[in-house]
Amino acid sequence: MRRAIALAIENVQSGRGGPFAAVVVKDGKFIAEGANQVTSTNDPAAHAEIVAIRAACRVLGDFQLTGCDLYTSCEPCPMCLGAIYWARPARIFYAATAADAAAAGFDDAFIYEEIRRSPDARRLLCTQTLGEEALGPFRVWAAYSDKKPY
Numbered sequence: 406m407r408r409a410i411a412l413a414i415e416n417v418q419s420g421r422g423g424p425f426a427a428v429v430v431k432d433g434k435f436i437a438e439g440a441n442q443v444t445s446t447n448d449p450a451a452h453a454e455i456v457a458i459r460a461a462c463r464v465l466g467d468f469q470l471t472g473c474d475l476y477t478s479c480e481p482c483p484m485c486l487g488a489i490y491w492a493r494p495a496r497i498f499y500a501a502t503a504a505d506a507a508a509a510g511f512d513d514a515f516i517y518e519e520i521r522r523s524p525d526a527r528r529l530l531c532t533q534t535l536g537e538e539a540l541g542p543f544r545v546w547a548a549y550s551d552k553k554p555y
Contacts, residue, residue, distance in 0.1 A: 429461035437461035
């Protein structure tokens with residue numbers, strides 16, 4: 406956890422991004438780390454946890470973090486939490502809380518509120534189209550014999 410916190414500080418001081426970092430550990434060994442790169446890469450999805458997950462998956466040669474622990478300098482935002490669940494690490498450890506992040510200007514409470522609303526009640530217009538056609542990819546997936554389930 407101390408490495409994640411130190412990396413978050415280094416990230417701010419270097420001007421590369423926000424005050425967030427994450428480290429992936431497996432069997433007591435560092436696998437990968439990542440720091441927030443949103444502003445340096447102009448990528449809104451380049452949060453520390455996602456950067457670390459991508460790096461760890463490359464190292465492990467797998468799309469899952471089976472048996473890994475994720476240490477993050479702050480409680481994950483909704484996007485990162487989703488990515489973490491999809492990556493399936495064994496455990497998540499975090500230092501600062503979402504309330505601490507909000508106090509520093511990184512408030513994601515509105516996203517949690519939006520998720521609870523039906524798509525038609527969200528602030529961002531969400532309209533389903535081509536619903537029947539959209540089932541085609543799922544039908545192909547269901548029939549595909551060489552798929553790798555995840």
